[in-house]
Amino acid sequence: MRAGEATRLKWTDIDEERRIIILNNPEKGSHSRIWKITTKLMNMLNALPRKTQYIFGNPNPRAIRALFCNTRKSLAEKLQNPRLLKISFHTFRHWKATTLYHQTKNLLLVKEFLGHAEIDNTLRYIQIEQALYGQNSDDEFIVYGTSDKEEIKKLLSVGFDYVCQKDDILYFRKRK
Numbered sequence: 177m178r179a180g181e182a183t184r185l186k187w188t189d190i191d192e193e194r195r196i197i198i199l200n201n202p203e204k205g206s207h208s209r210i211w212k213i214t215t216k217l218m219n220m221l222n223a224l225p226r227k228t229q230y231i232f233g234n235p236n237p238r239a240i241r242a243l244f245c246n247t248r249k250s251l252a253e254k255l256q257n258p259r260l261l262k263i264s265f266h267t268f269r270h271w272k273a274t275t276l277y278h279q280t281k282n283l284l285l286v287k288e289f290l291g292h293a294e295i296d297n298t299l300r301y302i303q304i305e306q307a308l309y310g311q312n313s314d315d316e317f318i319v320y321g322t323s324d325k326e327e328i329k330k331l332l333s334v335g336f337d338y339v340c341q342k343d344d345i346l347y348f349r350k351r352k
Contacts, residue, residue: 177291178203179265183240185231192218199291206291241265270304277301278309279335279351316352321345 180203189198195218199209213221227233232240244265252260269290277286287298320331323344332338336348 177209178269179241180237182265183230183232183235183237186229187226187231188229190218190221190231192222202291205293207288207293209289209291211289270301273298273301274304274308278305317349318352319347319349321347 177199181199181201184201185197185199189200190196191198195213195215197211197213199211202208221231224231225233234240248260248263252258273286273290276289277283280286283295283298283302286301287295290298292298318336319339320327320336322328322331323346328346328348331348334350336350339347339349341347
């Protein structure tokens, strides 16, 4: 989500039982969205103090941006890595969209994930993905076949997708 959307998130926008975040107030004419989150993220959010109705305390984007910039600057100095100064809130959004497109090759999924109203705004992630990963990388997979239920669970839990079944063997694949 965008930084401004995150700053306005309220505790009531989280469904702890189903582990989802609901964005009802999107920016830039985007669509409302719902995301499934991990148990780890749910635990991290629950560890935050609940002093206000807002998850991140102060819904003022300028205050949060200043805190982010100060933290980024001190980390860049501490780690002696000036490239960290080039990272913005929006960098994380671009990275997630690019990797999601790389994993799925599904532009409509990325469009919905980002809440874009127009597909034209999402098309840039194809170019970024091709520049980062190369144009031929989409044909490279790791493939496994198994009929063992525990092995199937393990494959699915580490990102493998079911492809088909032949002679009691289920086939799974994951992009390299």
